[in-house]
Structures are given as structure tokens and as C-alpha cells.
Amino acid sequence: MELKVIGQSEDNTAESGCSSSGCGGSSDQLSHLPEHIRDKVHNHPCYSEEAHHHFARMHVAVAPACNIQCHYCNRKYDCANESRPGVVSELLTPDQAVKKVMAVAANIPQMTVLGIAGPGDPLANPERTFDTFRQLTEKAPDIKLCVSTNGLSLPDQVEELCKHNIDHVTITINCVDPDVGAKIYPWIFWNNRRIKGRKGAKILIEQQQKGLKMLTDRGILVKVNSVMIPGVNDQHLEEVSKVVKEKGAFLHNVMPLIAEAEHGTFYGVMGQRGPTHDELQTLQDKCAGDMNMMRHCRQCRADAVGMLGEDRGDEFTMDKVEVMDVDYEQAMIKRADYQAEIEAKLEAQKKSANETFIPLTALTTKKKETRPVLMAVATSGGGVINQHFGHAKEFLIYEASMTDVRFIGHRKVDLYCSGGDTCGDAETTLQKTIRLLEGCEAVLCSKIGYEPWEVLEESGIQPNGEHAMEPIEEAVAKVYAEMAESGQLEQQRQADQLQAGA
Amino acid sequence: MAYEIIESCVNCWACEPLCPSDAIFEARPHFKIDAKKCTECEGDHVDPQCVSICPIEGAILNPFSEPANPPGSLTGIPPERMEEVMAEIQSR
Ligand code: SF4
Ligand code: SF4
Numbered sequence A: 001m002e003l004k005v006i007g008q009s010e011d012n013t014a015e016s017g018c019s020s021s022g023c024g025g026s027s028d029q030l031s032h033l034p035e036h037i038r039d040k041v042h043n044h045p046c047y048s049e050e051a052h053h054h055f056a057r058m059h060v061a062v063a064p065a066c067n068i069q070c071h072y073c074n075r076k077y078d079c080a081n082e083s084r085p086g087v088v089s090e091l092l093t094p095d096q097a098v099k100k101v102m103a104v105a106a107n108i109p110q111m112t113v114l115g116i117a118g119p120g121d122p123l124a125n126p127e128r129t130f131d132t133f134r135q136l137t138e139k140a141p142d143i144k145l146c147v148s149t150n151g152l153s154l155p156d157q158v159e160e161l162c163k164h165n166i167d168h169v170t171i172t173i174n175c176v177d178p179d180v181g182a183k184i185y186p187w188i189f190w191n192n193r194r195i196k197g198r199k200g201a202k203i204l205i206e207q208q209q210k211g212l213k214m215l216t217d218r219g220i221l222v223k224v225n226s227v228m229i230p231g232v233n234d235q236h237l238e239e240v241s242k243v244v245k246e247k248g249a250f251l252h253n254v255m256p257l258i259a260e261a262e263h264g265t266f267y268g269v270m271g272q273r274g275p276t277h278d279e280l281q282t283l284q285d286k287c288a289g290d291m292n293m294m295r296h297c298r299q300c301r302a303d304a305v306g307m308l309g310e311d312r313g314d315e316f317t318m319d320k321v322e323v324m325d326v327d328y329e330q331a332m333i334k335r336a337d338y339q340a341e342i343e344a345k346l347e348a349q350k351k352s353a354n355e356t357f358i359p360l361t362a363l364t365t366k367k368k369e370t371r372p373v374l375m376a377v378a379t380s381g382g383g384v385i386n387q388h389f390g391h392a393k394e395f396l397i398y399e400a401s402m403t404d405v406r407f408i409g410h411r412k413v414d415l416y417c418s419g420g421d422t423c424g425d426a427e428t429t430l431q432k433t434i435r436l437l438e439g440c441e442a443v444l445c446s447k448i449g450y451e452p453w454e455v456l457e458e459s460g461i462q463p464n465g466e467h468a469m470e471p472i473e474e475a476v477a478k479v480y481a482e483m484a485e486s487g488q489l490e491q492q493r494q495a496d497q498l499q500a501g502a
Numbered sequence B: 001m002a003y004e005i006i007e008s009c010v011n012c013w014a015c016e017p018l019c020p021s022d023a024i025f026e027a028r029p030h031f032k033i034d035a036k037k038c039t040e041c042e043g044d045h046v047d048p049q050c051v052s053i054c055p056i057e058g059a060i061l062n063p064f065s066e067p068a069n070p071p072g073s074l075t076g077i078p079p080e081r082m083e084e085v086m087a088e089i090q091s092r
């Protein structure tokens, strides 16, 4: 059945022409993409760093089965390829998922993207996944759909995918070398048999690469996720980055392995470590050399409900959703208005940001070379500094340098801590946060208590509450300029020794 | 004769849609196989499908009540080599 449809599509390909694969040759960032693809990206929380602050995606779990085994997955939680390990989503039927998505979209206008999340691989459960997509494409055409997959059955599903309002596909590609793959994937399920070791990994890699090429040939955005596993694929991911870029992937996102014994994953139980912040960043920098890297992946569900900075999940439990009366026609108008307003605000911010950058550059070029600095920012969204240090559940990390301010990534506080026996008193939490902020020299927040202030200072991290409600990039640039002015950026960082002792 | 799912099943759903005999059903605390319906996939597949996709060693018993996926068969690490491999992984 699938085969026939694939035959048809070959003609379509010629018609729609090269969208990204052949054009992505040399430049990085978005410039290598044609206009219509850049537009797609514009207000997409997964891609656009600025949109990330204002738009959100939501995930529903409708596809529980999986057809491979990754050593970092225990199969009880959401697919670790896309989500934060340790999170369990409520399994929904396609009908329930559609109801829930429409209820959330009607109430939370910044929800623009719907993804099918694990546990499981959405394409290993094609009926459930596509039933959900079919209904949403029809009933809520203003919601973009995304899907993430391990890639094994991707080539078989490309044709069906193209029929929906799909705006991007994420493939997790951890390797292009079967010997590396054998250390990550113990087996796959293929043509009704279990295939173990190198042989299975080889098939998986071939399917992933084939699927990637088929999608980019059809002009569908493809993001590639890789999990960085020290001693397994850390040396290899630069090569992966090159290969997937050649095939037209639009973004490559390197995520750290997170493995804890209590998650019960193979890696967790065996004591495989994850990368340090430094190792991760070094690799991300290397890969960024020849491709646009996405650094703002939260490695969590990034759901609309969480983005508002308050937990609204309780408002949308299935029993409440079932009885909600949603007038989607009406909601769609409201959503469009809201989104237009944000667009306008982003434009305005962009302009004023440019003004701040010029004086900064002028200021620093007059001086000696100043080194780049990492800063942590506490925000609950909206692109401004608006969160109390003590309330921050995560920090956004920015790198300020002589020439620009760029977003590096997220770091989460108490990643898996649930207050159980491994957790100590308040002091330990603060110490943990400080360890989390390793490498940062300043932390920008709306407010901060006296005690953490002192401890941060002692650890060589300058707390700063002077830029509350200011746009993040602007504030970071200002703080950097002050640091440069005071001369502290001409010497090596003193805090390094302090931290070694902490 | 039939296969059987036991308590180490993690309810991952992988086996259920694959059964050619519709013998597998969702149940609490774990999925179950209807022994009357299970055909051991005879005539449909070379390998029993549930056994071939189940990610948990020991979760499915064969008709002789032995683990169909014995320890080490899915991780690829035989129990006697466990310590050695663990040391190698921890040195990464
Ligand atoms: S693809 Fe996702 S659900 Fe399947 S084993 Fe890997 S991480 Fe787990
Ligand atoms: S052995 Fe085959 S027939 Fe029996 S439960 Fe498993 S999949 Fe179904």
C-alpha cells in the first residue's frame, strides 16, 4: 500500500524542487534556507530562539510502542529521545488527544505546535499517530504538527506524513557508524524479527539516513537530535553533524545523556556518565562550526502549560477536558490576534536590541581583547528577566563576548530531585544550584535573597538584580560592558580555583 | 501451549499490536496473554512476535515456563561478564 503512494510522490519531488538539501551547502544559520522555509521557522518554539520565549509547543502521548531499544531508555517513561527522562505522560487515545489539544489551544493562544511524544516511537504506532494528525489537520488548521522518531520506520511513513499539516520531523541520530551504534542500541525489531548488535544498528542507521533524505527532498524541515554519550559517540558526533547537514537537516541539536541508576536504564544501572557542561558546550561549538545548532532545547516537554511559568496542567486533565465546550472557530480568531501582537512586539524588541549592541561593540573594540563570559538568567518567559533567584527552576545560559550575546542553553535546577532521601537541607539545594551554574560568572534575576547572594559571590558568581523586567540580551550586554569596563575580563577567571574547592 | 507474560512486564504496549492471534490484552498490573488464543505464532511468523519485541528480559515465559528472553540475551552481556563490562563503562 505504501509503495504505490511512494511512486506517486517521486513526481511531486521534481515539482517542489530543492527546498533545503541541495541549498544548504556552505552557509550556516537560516540563510541557506529558502524564504518559505524560513517563514515556517519564524514562530516555531523549537527553532527560533526568540520565538522560544513567546510560543510553546505541547505534547500528547498517543503512541506507546517502540521498535528499538536505546540504552538510555527504560521504556516506562516518555521517549528519552525527545523528552526529559523521568517524565511520564498520560497515555491518550487519538480522540482524547484531539480534544485535549483543542481545549489547550483555545485557552492558551501561544500554543502553536503540537507534537506526538513518547513513551514510544510515533511511527512505530502509525495508526494512532496519524489518526490524531488527520483530525487536527481538519479541525484545528492553525496548529502545526511535529513528530519525532528514532527513524527505523520513517522511510515507510514519509508519504503519509506529507499529507498532514506537518511542519517538521525530528530524527534522533546518535551515530552513522554501526560499531558505535552497537554500543547504543542493543537490538531493533525489523521485519518481524529481533536483530541484535551491529547488524541491527546498521539497519537503523540506513533507515534514518534514507528517511532524512526523503523528507528533505520533499521540503519538510528536519531537525536532528543527538544524545552525547561520553566514551561512546562524543568523538563521533562531529561526523554525524556533517553527514546530516549534507543530507539537508535544518538543525542539529546535541543533548547531554542523563543517566541515573534510579531511572533503571541500562546506562543508568551500569554507571555510564553523562557529559559535563564543558564537554557538552565544546562539542556544541565544534558542531556549530559548520551547521546551525539549536541550543535552546529544554530537554523537557516544553509544554504550553509549563511555559506560562505556573502549572496549569491541572486545568486540562482528561476529565475536565471531556466536559469543556470549545468553540474553536472563535478561538482561532483570538489566537491569530494574540500571535500577531507577539510578532509586533518581537519586531520592536529586535530594533531596540540593535541599538544597544552598537555602543557595546564600540566600547569593547577600543579596549584590549576581552574574553567571553557565561551568564545565567532567571526568567519565567516573555524574553525578559522576571524571576526571583530562589524560584528559578531553570536558568538560561548566555554567552556574552566582544561582538555579541548568544544563547547557549538551559540548565535545570534539581533535575530529578523529588525531595526524597538523596536531598539534603536548603543549603544543599543552594550548593547544587551553584554547581549547576558552574562556569557562569554572573546570574541575572529579578530579585535575590541576602544569603544566596553571599554564597554566590563567594563562589565567584556575581548576582545581579538590577535589570529586572529588561529584555534578556540587552541586560546581558550591559552587564558584560560593565565587566569589561572594570577590567576584570582581561585576566583569567579567578573563580576557577574557588570552584574547584567548592 | 502458550506464552505467558509475568509481573516484570513494564506495560510498554510493544507486543500488543503485533500478535497475529489477538491473544495479548492490556490488563492491570500488567499485560496478559490469553492462553487459549495464543498460537505461538505458528503459521504466521518464524519467531513469536511478543518475544521478539519485548524489551524486558524475563517478562515473557515460553510454553515450558522458562524466560523466553533469558538474562543477558537483550543487553548482549552474559551475566558472567557483567562486572567486567560495568568497569569498562564506568571508565568512560
Ligand atoms: S526510541 Fe525512544 S522509546 Fe524507543 S527505546 Fe529509544 S528512547 Fe526509548
Ligand atoms: S506467541 Fe505469538 S500468538 Fe502467542 S501471544 Fe505472542 S505474539 Fe501472540
Ligand code: SF4
Pocket: B005, B008, B009, B010, B011, B012, B013, B014, B015, B016, B031, B050, B053, B054, B055, B056, B059, B060
Ligand atoms: S512487550 Fe514485554 S514489557 Fe512490553 S507490554 Fe509486552 S510483555 Fe510487557
